Amino acid sequence: QVQLVQSGAEVKKPGASVRVSCKTSGYTFTDYFIHWVRQAPGQGLEWMGRTNPYSGGTNYAQRFQGSVTMTRDTSISTAYMELTSLTSDDTAMYYCARVPGGYAYHFDNWGQGTLVTVSS
Amino acid sequence: QSALTQPPSASGSPGQSVTISCTGTNSDVGGHNFVSWYQHHPGKAPKLMVYEVNKRPSGVPDRFSASKSGNTASLTVSGLQAEDEANYYCSSYAGNNAWVFGGGTELTVL
Numbered sequence: 001q002v003q004l005v006q007s008g009a010e011v012k013k014p015g016a017s018v019r020v021s022c023k024t025s026g027y028t029f030t031d032y033f034i035h036w037v038r039q040a041p042g043q044g045l046e047w048m049g050r051t052n053p054y055s056g057g058t059n060y061a062q063r064f065q066g067s068v069t070m071t072r073d074t075s076i077s078t079a080y081m082e083l084t085s086l087t088s089d090d091t092a093m094y095y096c097a098r099v100p101g102g103y104a105y106h107f108d109n110w111g112q113g114t115l116v117t118v119s120s
Numbered sequence: 121q122s123a124l125t126q127p128p129s130a131s132g133s134p135g136q137s138v139t140i141s142c143t144g145t146n147s148d149v150g151g152h153n154f155v156s157w158y159q160h161h162p163g164k165a166p167k168l169m170v171y172e173v174n175k176r177p178s179g180v181p182d183r184f185s186a187s188k189s190g191n192t193a194s195l196t197v198s199g200l201q202a203e204d205e206a207n208y209y210c211s212s213y214a215g216n217n218a219w220v221f222g223g224g225t226e227l228t229v230l
Contacts, residue, residue: 035219037221043223044123044126044209044221044222044223044224045158045160045166045209045211045221045224046123046221047211047218047219047220047221050217050219059217059218061218062218095165095166097166104171105152105154105156105171105172105213105219106154106156106168106171106172106211107156107158107166107168107211108168108171108177109168110165110166110167111165112164112165113165
């Protein structure tokens with residue numbers, strides 16, 4: 001069955017960077033875009049961006065331009081999201097989610113989430 | 121992109137129906153038939169409930185239905201059950217390779 005398994009919780013200091021991984025299985029990795037969505041405490045979901053596992057191409061939400069990098073390793077069917085210059089506002093649960101390639105725009109499977117805490 | 125607007129809360133008794141709205145703009149909800157809805161129980165991964173405005177994935181009960189009119193999309197949960205209590209989020213493609221979510225609605229089954 002389709003699975004997206006994310007890396008474990010992280011605690012970082014302000015100014016540091018964090019990298020979250022999303023290991024996929026149960027489908028052809030390059031057939032689906034991987035998106036990243038976060039949820040700050042008490043807040044709603046926020047779309048951060050996506051990567052095309054086939055080409056490596058990326059699209060980022062405007063507010064994350066310059067601070068986020070999304071990559072992938074096709075040899076191990078894993079996507080990564082790196083966020084730099086962390087502040088307390090980046091404390092959130094981070095999710096990866098897949099979107100079918102082609103003419104589809106919905107998130108049909110999600111990872112379990114990775115809690116990132118930014119604290120001095 | 122600004123977040124789509126959802127009511128923060130909704131409620132209904134078991135067996136009743138409740139409708140959650142999701143209001144956007146001509147650039148997102150009104151401009152594309154790519155609105156989707158997600159059920160999110162705290163501590164779990166969000167679950168796709170509706171895609172492309174009104175299509176249900178396999179396994180989602182037909183008690184969940186959805187529609188769109190202009191810049192507002194709606195999700196209706198009929199025959200409310202205790203397990204429907206969760207947070208519900210709408211999402212829309214916003215053009216230019218961007219997506220946007222709503223602020224979420226906490227559904228309470230009384």
